[in-house]
Amino acid sequence: DGGITQSPKYLFRKEGQNVTLSCEQNLNHDAMYWYRQDPGQGLRLIYYSQIVNDFQKGDIAEGYSVSREKKESFPLTVTSAQKNPTAFYLCASSPGVGQPQHFGDGTRLSIL
Amino acid sequence: AQSVTQLGSHVSVSEGALVLLRCNYSSSVPPYLFWYVQYPNQGLQLLLKYTSAATLVKGINGFEAEFKKSETSFHLTKPSAHMSDAAEYFCAVSRGGNEKLTFGTGTRLTIIP
Numbered sequence: 001d002g003g004i005t006q007s008p009k010y011l012f013r014k015e016g017q018n019v020t021l022s023c024e025q026n027l028n029h030d031a032m033y034w035y036r037q038d039p040g041q042g043l044r045l046i047y048y049s050q051i052v053n054d055f056q057k058g059d060i061a062e063g064y065s066v067s068r069e070k071k072e073s074f075p076l077t078v079t080s081a082q083k084n085p086t087a088f089y090l091c092a093s094s095p096g097v098g099q100p101q102h103f104g105d106g107t108r109l110s111i112l
Numbered sequence: 113a114q115s116v117t118q119l120g121s122h123v124s125v126s127e128g129a130l131v132l133l134r135c136n137y138s139s140s141v142p143p144y145l146f147w148y149v150q151y152p153n154q155g156l157q158l159l160l161k162y163t164s165a166a167t168l169v170k171g172i173n174g175f176e177a178e179f180k181k182s183e184t185s186f187h188l189t190k191p192s193a194h195m196s197d198a199a200e201y202f203c204a205v206s207r208g209g210n211e212k213l214t215f216g217t218g219t220r221l222t223i224i225p
Contacts, residue, residue, distance in 0.1 A: 092156075103148075
């Protein structure tokens with residue numbers, strides 16, 4: 001079955017540490033997205049990519065970085081510059097920007 | 113820029129009662145509108161979408177939504193609530209093309225037995 005796989009499901013970060021969240025899709029979608037979800041705030045867009053080797057900042061990109069070297073993969077790095085990283089992170093993909101998005105099951109990141 | 117407003121961050125209905133979740137949008141051009149559902153500790157799942165065809169859109173799990181341009185609304189309804197409908201629901205809007213989706217802040221639906 002086609003879908004989006006996020007790993008790990010739970011992740012813990014120490015102070016000053018960078019961590020990378022994995023997102024892989026086998027839907028052959030061109031566009032991929034990373035969202036952060038906090039209680040009562042809905043989804044906030046971190047980064048998105050419309051095509052391989054290209055990505056754009058979303059609304060809350062500070063303290064995060066991404067790469068898009070392959071169509072199937074869009075990893076997110078939460079850097080030590082992100083002072084409040086505790087949240088639920090969702091990856092999504094769509095055939096193109098503006099089209100319905102398919103979501104992974106998320107990664108919950110916590111601070112040790 | 114387009115935006116969506118979901119009225120009511122929490123809605124409770126009795127099992128078997130009508131479910132009504134409200135979504136109003138603002139968009140300078142005819143929008144594409146979506147409803148998603150999220151169960152605890154999971155990602156979002158598309159319930160239904162409006163893309164300028166029929167104004168009454170039927171989705172999965174017995175849900176439907178009606179696009180009302182005069183009211184700039186896209187409310188989600190289900191005639192009879194089931195315990196399994198308890199979840200968080202998100203409305204989203206796009207202007208199509210290469211425009212990103214903009215999500216509302218969500219409505220948590222609780223079903224009372």
